Amino acid sequence: MREKSDKSIFYNIDWITVLMYVVLVLMGWANIYAAVYNEEHYIITDISQKYGKQMIWIGTAFLLALIVLIIDENFYTAFAYVIYGLFMLLIIAVPFLGREVKGSRSWFRFGDFGLQPAEFMKFATNLAIAKFLSNQNIKIADYRNTIITLLMLFVPMVIIMKLQNETGLAIVFVAFIFTLYREGLSVNYLLLGFLAAILFILALLVNNIFLFAIIGILCSLSLLFIKRSRTNLFVVALIGIVACGMVKGTSTVYEHLEPHQKIRIDVLLGRGTVDLKKEGYNVNQAKIAIGSGGFLGKGYLQGTQTKYDFVPEQDTDFIFCTVGEEWGFLGSSLVIILQLTLIIRIVFMAERQRSPFSRIYGYGVASVLFFHLTVNIGMTIGLAPVIGIPLPFFSYGGSSLWSFTLLLFIFIKLDSHRLQILR
């Protein structure tokens, strides 16, 4: 069945996905124009301005997409580990070779343009994990394989966080938990993670001694509903002790955090007094910009909060503020719906793959995009902590656009060959 086809490279391409991609990218461009609008350079193609530069990034991203489609689909499976290793080397090298920008050492600069290899680690890791888990002898339920998979995620994560000081880019790797879940990781891990998250939050909001008491009472109560065997008693006691340990641990870790990290957590949880002129500034300004948009928005280029620089980083991480302010509830809902439609479309596509590699990769794409969407928009509307990660396809910047384009188009390429043999 394998035909080295002389068919067009666009054969069997999922045009719906491509179309949504193009729409999102162009909407992003229009919003970057609005966010950094400069009356003296009003032409959107003026490359002295960020919107002009973004145009170049978009053009090259399209080119990149084309290259991805031209390359044989087997290349990605065959070289998955190589690509992973190559980018791993790059992110290790960057802190020593690149230049420091705002405290992060993750950039290669070329004149006015810069590239962040860490961005590309996402698709590289995705390829590697897909490769590893699609091996027919591998069952993720086997704890050894779980550990290997998790290591494949943690290593780049730690490097990016520790060596490059880019928390936002590092934390994205958490997204792969969805892929792992789909591929057989017990749902209990997800739930445990969820419960742990709740405990973390409570540990910071509620007096610890009070929490210990609640945990004790809950454990005692649970004994009323289960057989009071020795093992059960032991297990309940263990759970209680672990829970208390997590609470105490969270508090201790929090106390040892860097001040700016503490503040970010405080802002999100509304702990203590947050000075809206300092640590609370970003989130407050983002909410003001979005909230003032109303139902229909203020109109294109009419957003006072974003145009006049009240919102920081409004062209990159806070680009959604421009959408919220100028396009209102309608426009911002539309963007969320578009993004989610794309993500769910990818999940559907992943499910229709015959090849496990393509499916796993597809889930990885959806997971990463979803994580970005959740954290990015969540932070602008005050539902997630301020973590500097871009809104896919929208935010200004070449690295993120290129990386998302590669991530997505490799999957589109794989999908176009879904009828072919199992890989």
Place this chain on the structure above:
Amino acid sequence: MQRIIKGLSISYFVQVSLFKEKKYLIMGMFVLVGLLFIARLFYIQVVDNSYKLDADNQAFRKKTEFPARGYIYDRNNKLLVYNEAAYDVMVLPKEISKTDFDTAGFCELMGITKEVFLKKMKKAIQAPNSPRKESVFEKQLSPKDYASIQEHLYRYKGFTVVSRTLRKYPNKTAAHMLGYIGEADKAMTEKDPYYNEGDYIGISGIEKTYENVLRGKKGMRIMMVDVHNREKGSYLNGLYDTMAVPGKTLTSTLDLELQMYGELLMQNKSGSAVAIDPRTGEILALVTSPGYDPNLLVGRERTKNYAALSLDTLADPLYNRATMASYPPGSTFKLVMALIGQQMGLLGAETRYPCAHGYPLLGGRPACHPHASPLALEAAIGASCNSYFSFVFKSVIEDKKFSDLYQAYANWRDIVMSFNIGQRTGSDLANELKGNVPSIKYYNKIFGKSWKASNVISLGIGQAELLVTPLQNANIVAIIANKGWYYTPHIVKAVGGNAADTLLDRFRVKHYTMVKDTAFYRVVIRGMTDAVESGTAHSLQINGIDYCAKTGTAENPHGKSHSVFVAFAPRENPRIAIAVLVENAGAGSKVAGPVATLMMEKYLSGKISRTDLEKRIIEENLIAGSH
């Protein structure tokens, strides 16, 4: 253990539900987050309005544009009041950064110490101000001071400048008539929402009466500012902006030269001089003395100067004696008595009454100065005989045409009040006293129900409880000059150059007194001519101008009598009617007479022939002598 974990988790529910398949669980989660975000967006964008307010507060700067107040000119288009630019530095405390505000730099720029700065900031934060409310930090900088800080002020976020206008008085004259401007306080802003606290508002004089036309209309510009508080142009190209409409100019009826001359003559004297053009009711001069330089009540020193002026209780320069003081009219009231007597048919030109150095029926009270007796009406006016007019008054209130004395008294009172006595003239001068014509009720209270002419006889000679303001007195003269009618005295003849402005309608209504027969007036006028040619004003003739006058000496229970003089000129087709009162100056011909005749001469001929008299009056100092 497996069971426990299962029991504690919700995986059981997952397995029986739609989310049996993992892909649906994952998609369901994606959709859930999407819905959560959209719900949150709906809340902050559509439901909660506070973000919109916050956005407007930080990106819009509403700039009030204060219109220039209308200028005021005299009747010959000479400038009385104009404006000078001034700049208020405003502060919005919540805009000031707690961390990187350069206090030292700001203090240096403003030329104040840190202590002063902190004090002013405290004031701006405390009630009635608040950190969220813009208030004045430094008032009324001169254009020069403003120029020096203007370029640097943008660096101090929270501070802005509003341009204002301050009144200027090039001739330092007519302070009371023009009035002054103050800042609207809370009560005023509650009464009229047009005003914000601190807005300028006319407090007295024509600044108050004509506030609505002088002030113009405030404008509002909505400017957009960026995060550094730099202006970025007007919102929606000024769609919601309103232009400030400048105030209208007023043309006063005042004759600047006559006014200033009057003030010169009245210097160092307490009293007033009011001149009216009887043909129109236009006030030509409204002198009150002592006065003050109106420029004192403008600008940053206003409060201090005002306090100083109001503390001067001896001279009392803020007291407008022309409209806010009332005195017994004294002998000038005999003119009105003569008219009423004739009107009631009780008095003719040939009616004679005796005088025995006083009113004989009450044993010589009220007393009178020596003169021939008995006199006929004209001569009695000329000689200002007290006895004569006591008789006239007695005859009027004992008139048998009425059933009793009270009816007759009521009739007398009505006629008196038709001369605009005992009620406000209705002029456009902001503050006016009514004066007083005592009521029957009042006398009933004092004398019981059985009072007689003898109890109130001195009303006939303008004494007792009878009180008129100098303005009313001038109006009485104007009525006589017109032989029976008057226009309400007024100080403004055109609004915005338009003499037909509806605001002035009430000054175009002719009022008639209850004495309508012009023949009666002719008799009185002949009496007033006698006073000048051979009577009490004999010494005050003016070369080439025939005028009619009546002297008066208003008894003053607190000290020396007030010198009163009323006159109009020329005798035929009079163009000026004047009433002068100089406190504690004795006989009417001594001080008040010269002031009145000099002013008439100045007004009618433009020059002064009696320079010796002029010199004596200017140098006359009655204030130093009185204490």
